Structure formats: structure tokens, C-alpha cells
Amino acid sequence: xxxxxxxxxxxxxxxxxxxxxxxxxxxxxxxxxxxxxxxxxxxxxxxxxxxxxxxxxxxxxxxxxxxxxxxxxxxxxxxxxxxxxxxxxxxxxxxxxxxxxxxxxxxxxxxxxxxxxxxxxxxxxxxxxxxxxxxxxxxxxxxxxxxxxxxxxxxxxxxxxxxxxxxxxxxxxxxxxxxxxxxxxxxxxxxxxxxxxxxxxxxxxxxxxxxxxxxxxxxxxxxxxxxxxxxxxxxxxxxxxxxxxxxxxxxxxxxxxxxxxxxxxxxxxxxxxxxxxxxxxxxxxxxxxxxxxxxxxxxxxxxxxxxxxxxxxxxxxxxxxxxxxxxxxxxxxxxxxxxxxxxxxxxxxxxxxxxxxxxxxxxxxxxxxxxxxxxxxxxxxxxxxxxxxxxxxxxxxxxxxxxxxxxxxxxxxxxxxxxxxxxxxxxxxxxxxxxxxxxxx
Numbered sequence: 001x002x003x004x005x006x007x008x009x010x011x012x013x014x015x016x017x018x019x020x021x022x023x024x025x026x027x028x029x030x031x032x033x034x035x036x037x038x039x040x041x042x043x044x045x046x047x048x049x050x051x052x053x054x055x056x057x058x059x060x061x062x063x064x065x066x067x068x069x070x071x072x073x074x075x076x077x078x079x080x081x082x083x084x085x086x087x088x089x090x091x092x093x094x095x096x097x098x099x100x101x102x103x104x105x106x107x108x109x110x111x112x113x114x115x116x117x118x119x120x121x122x123x124x125x126x127x128x129x130x131x132x133x134x135x136x137x138x139x140x141x142x143x144x145x146x147x148x149x150x151x152x153x154x155x156x157x158x159x160x161x162x163x164x165x166x167x168x169x170x171x172x173x174x175x176x177x178x179x180x181x182x183x184x185x186x187x188x189x190x191x192x193x194x195x196x197x198x199x200x201x202x203x204x205x206x207x208x209x210x211x212x213x214x215x216x217x218x219x220x221x222x223x224x225x226x227x228x229x230x231x232x233x234x235x236x237x238x239x240x241x242x243x244x245x246x247x248x249x250x251x252x253x254x255x256x257x258x259x260x261x262x263x264x265x266x267x268x269x270x271x272x273x274x275x276x277x278x279x280x281x282x283x284x285x286x287x288x289x290x291x292x293x294x295x296x297x298x299x300x301x302x303x304x305x306x307x308x309x310x311x312x313x314x315x316x317x318x319x320x321x322x323x324x325x326x327x328x329x330x331x332x333x334x335x336x337x338x339x340x341x342x343x344x345x346x347x348x349x350x351x352x353x354x355x356x357x358x359x360x361x362x363x364x365x366x367x368x369x370x371x372x373x374x375x376x377x378x379x380x381x382x383x384x385x386x387x388x389x390x391x392x393x394x395x396x397x398x399x400x401x402x403x404x405x406x407x408x409x410x411x412x413x414x415x416x417x418x419x420x421x422x423x424x425x426x427x428x429x430x431x432x433x434x435x436x437x438x439x440x441x
Contacts, residue, residue, distance in 0.1 A: 003068040003153055005161065006057055008313045008321055009275040011067075012333055013130035014057060014104055019330055020338060020379050022207055022371040024129035025098050026137060028354070029122070029214075030362040031430070036114060036121040038080055040358045045078045045112050048125075052140045052272050053110050053132055058152045064165065065158035066322050069274065070151060075107035081115035090117060090431045091212065091409055097124040098370045099209070104130065117431075123357065132274050134347055134367055134387070139269035142353040165319045172317035193315055193331045207374030210385070210400035213413035214366050214430035217395045217420060225423050231294025233395075234346050236423065238282065239297050240397075241344040241386045243289035243419055248405045249341065249383050254286040258381075260340035263305060269351065278313055279337045280304050291422045338380035345369065350391040365391045366430060368398040375402060396430065 006014070017023045048054065056072040085093050093115055102108045110127045127137055153161075180186045226236040242257045250257065258281045265276040282304050284297060314321040315332045324332065337343045350365045367387045375382050384401040399416050406412040413429070420427040 003070050003151070004272055004274070005066040005068055007273060007275065008318050008333070009277070010057075010130055010273075011322075011329075012313065012336070013128075013275065015326070015330070016130070017104060021376045022374060022380075023102075023104070024337075025102070025370050025372050026127050026129050026132070026134050027094075027098050027368050027370065028125045028134075028137060029094065029366040029368070030124075030357055031117070031120065031122055031364045032358070032360060033120045033363050034360070035116060035119075036123065036358050036360070038078075040360075041080060041112065041114050041123070042078055044358050048110070048112065048140065049074050051143060053127060053137070055131070055274075056107075056109065057104075060153070060158045060161070061155040062158040062162055064162040064323055066161055066165070068153055072109060073107070074109040076102070076109065076111045079111065079113040081113070084116040085122060087431060090122065093122070094124060095209075095212070097126050099372050100126070102126065102128050104128065120363070129369065130274065133277055134345065134369070135264055135266055135269075136271075136274060136276065138347070138351050138354050139266075139271065141357065142269050142351050165322055168319035169317060169323055173320050176317050190315055190332075205376055205378045207371070207376050208402045208404060209372070209374035210370060211403050211406055211409040211412045212368065212370075213399045213409060213416045214368075215397050215399075215413075215416055215420060215427040216364060216430060217397065217425050217427055219390055219393050219395050221425060222395050225425055226294060229292060229294040231298045235294045235298035235301055237346055237386070237388045237397075238284075238301060238344045239290065239294055240419055240423070241342045241384070242284045242297075243291070243422075244384055244386075244399065244401070244406075244415065245341045246286060246289050247419075248401065248415060250286055252288045256286050257284045257342070258282070258340040259284060260337045260343035261301065261304065262337070262343065262345050278334075279340070279343065281340050289419070289422070337385075338375075338382050341381060342384040342386065343369070343382065344386050344388075346388045348390060350389050355391055362391070364394070364396060364430065365389055366396045366398050368400055370400060377402070377404070394428075 013024055054072055054074045055069040057067045058070055059067055097111060097113050100111055102111060112125050114121050114123045132140060180190060223233055226233055238259055242259055245257045260279045261282050262277045262279050282301060313334050315334055321329055321332060347367055355362055355365060367389055369385050369387060383405055387398040389396050399412060401412050406415060417427045
């Protein structure tokens with residue numbers, strides 16, 4: 001099987017720790033009503049270690065060729081905690097799984113951990129975003145033994161890649177350049193990106209590790225509330241994300257809110273690319289939180305996705321971008337999730353193999369993305385991030401936010417509960433208190 005080449009998004013996320021001072025991590029969480037035996041967890045670890053999550057990036061043999069993903073062994077062993085978690089310790093345990101170091105160049109590729117909780121088990125899988133995006137992780141779990149590539153390509157294969165990149169760059173640039181020169185907006189964006197940044201004179205701002213809240217909502221109720229206001233499941237989710245920023249970050253001012261909408265480029269779960277998405281910025285009005293008409297947000301989202309066309313993660317053709325020096329390439333990337341106010345990632349229905357991780361049906365599944373050690377406010381605009389998944393008859397919303405605006409996790413949870421209640425939605429806490437749905441039945 002031929003090794004997969006790193007694309008521009010892979011490279012940007014791979015270098016994020018050096019450029020932005022933080023690494024983006026994707027975390028999948030499962031709650032099971034019964035204890036999961038260690039042997040079943042180890043079997044899942046072994047399966048994942050034979051799949052596309054266990055890969056590392058290797059440099060090409062020839063200058064100009066793209067780096068490749070090759071199969072690798074994960075040095076991060078299964079971590080099973082025997083001490084039961086409580087409602088007071090579960091948040092810290094979940095955060096610890098995210099913040100455990102998984103450096104880009106190390107053999108610690110991903111982390112699978114489990115702990116007893118509420119009579120059952122809580123399981124966490126954390127993967128650096130550069131290694132795989134959320135839908136890619138779902139696909140990796142479903143595909144089992146499906147390595148990205150076992151060996152690094154040789155000089156001859158790299159020579160073919162260089163020639164292909166040069167030919168594609170020349171062809172794409174010949175089409176792209178006239179359109180760019182003819183468009184004042186495109187010229188201005190390109191000129192601003194190429195401008196040499198001014199050296200910083202202020203003291204660096206320490207990173208902010210986000211607070212978290214997870215809530216479950218009945219899926220039928222979610223759909224009913226969305227349709228009653230002229231929207232869809234997704235437009236309701238996008239408006240909830242915008243409202244959290246309007247309330248906690250903007251303070252009700254009229255400053256518009258930029259919501260990052262990830263658009264997947266995957267055609268199937270068999271797509272072995274590490275990252276196959278672009279983040280499209282959707283600008284929504286500022287002002288106080290709105291809970292009435294979803295039609296403007298639905299229409300704006302539809303138009304954004306319709307007009308995306310050949311939207312890329314780079315300001316120049318990607319083939320050309322790969323041939324540029326790293327410093328110039330960094331300046332010519334398209335502003336992504338880190339340069340929006342909030343990201344609203346809707347992952348849709350959880351695939352059956354994910355819902356039945358470890359061979360048993362999970363009571364609930366959640367997914368969140370976090371920056372480690374945190375977002376640097378002076379380098380990124382991002383102030384909140386929301387994820388939505390549907391598993392069976394309920395939706396799970398994960399909200400993470402900068403504590404400067406949203407306070408601690410308890411404060412963020414109250415804000416999320418209030419926002420959902422304003423839409424007429426009953427929120428069930430994912431952990432803690434008697435409203436925890438996983439304790440039912």
C-alpha cells in the first residue's frame with residue numbers, strides 16, 4: 001500500500017506547536033453502564049495500533065517532495081485507572097487525558113485510557129489533530145487494521161511526487177494568478193499575508209486552557225425546536241455557538257461573530273487522509289443572544305457551503321504552497337479555526353462501530369477538541385469551540401471556552417444550560433448530579 005503524503009492541513013497542524021504555541025487535540029469519550037474488562041480495552045488498543053492512527057510523518061528523500069505518513073507502533077500504552085472517578089474528579093481526569101503530552105515527533109501517537117465511573121466505565125481516546133481529524137478517527141475505529149503505509153517511499157517515488165507537484169503548481173497557478181490579480185479583495189488578502197510581521201514588543205500572554213461542559217438533549221426535541229424556528233439541526237447548533245460568544249465574549253455589543261464551520265472533504269470512511277476538511281468562516285450579526293428565527297442563519301450557512309467551491313487551506317494553490325519555504329508557506333495559509341471566534345463542529349450520527357466501541361453499546365458518546373497547553377490569546381482569536389454528535393435518540397453537545405470569558409467549567413455549564421433552556425431544550429448533564437442520563441435504565 002502506497003504511503004499517504006501529508007497535505008497542507010496536516011502540515012499546518014503538525015507545525016502548530018511551533019507557530020501558535022499550542023497543539024490541537026481531538027478527544028472521543030465513551031460512557032458505559034457496565035465495567036469494561038481490561039482485556040477488551042487492550043483488544044481495542046491493539047486494533048487501533050494496526051490502523052491508520054498509528055502512523056508518523058517522515059521526511060522525503062528528495063527536496064521538494066512532500067513528507068509521507070508511514071505505519072508506526074504507538075509507544076503510549078493503555079492506561080487503566082482502578083480508582084473510581086467521582087462527580088468531583090471526573091472533569092480533572094478527562095482534562096488530564098487531553099493534556100498528557102503527545103509530541104509531534106515522538107512515539108506517543110495517541111492515548112487510550114479508562115477509569116471506573118458511576119458503576120460503569122469512562123473511556124477516553126485522545127489523538128493529535130495533525131494525525132487525524134474527528135471524522136477520520138471515527139473511520140479509523142470502524143476500519144480496524146488499515147495502516148496508512150508501511151514504509152517510506154524511496155528517491156524514485158519522491159522524484160515522481162516532485163515532478164507532479166511542479167506540474168500541478170504550474171497549471172494551477174496559471175489559472176489562479178489572473179483571477180487573483182483581477183480581484184481587489186484577493187490581492188489585498190495576498191498582500192497582507194506577504195507583509196513581513198512587525199516584531200512583538202509586548203510580553204507574551206500565557207496560554208489559556210479551556211473550561212468544558214457537556215450536555216445531552218433529546219434528538220427529537222432538538223429537531224422539533226429547530227424546525228419550529230425555520231431551521232435545521234445544524235443551524236440551531238450554529239446559532240447556539242454564536243449566542244455563547246454574543247453573551248460571554250461580546251457582552252451583547254453589535255460586533256459581528258465569526259463562526260468557523262468545518263466542511264468535510266471526505267467521500268467515505270475509507271478516506272485515509274489524516275485531515276480532509278476546511279474551516280469556512282461564517283459571519284453572523286452581533287448584539288444580544290437571539291432565540292427566535294433561525295432562517296437567516298440557515299440561509300447564510302447554506303450560501304457559505306454552496307459558494308465554497310475550491311476553498312482551500314492555503315491562499316495560493318496547494319501544490320505551489322508545498323514547494324515554498326516554511327516561513328513563506330506559513331504566511332500564505334488561509335486563516336482557519338484559530339482565527340474565528342468560535343468553531344461549531346457537527347459530526348453527525350456516530351457510526352455503529354464507534355457507538356459499540358469495546359464490543360458493547362455505549363450509553364453515551366461525546367467528542368471535543370482542545371488546545372494544549374491552551375490557546376494563546378495574542379496569537380489566536382478562538383474563544384470557544386463546540387462539538388455536536390448524535391448517538392441513538394439523543395444529541396451530545398460539548399462546549400469548551402476560554403476561562404477569561406466563560407469562567408470555570410461549572411460557570412460554563414450553567415451558561416450552556418441557560419442557552420439550551422432558552423430554546424426550550426431540556427439539558428441532561430453528561431456527568432454529575434441526578435440528571436445524568438447514563439445512570440438511567
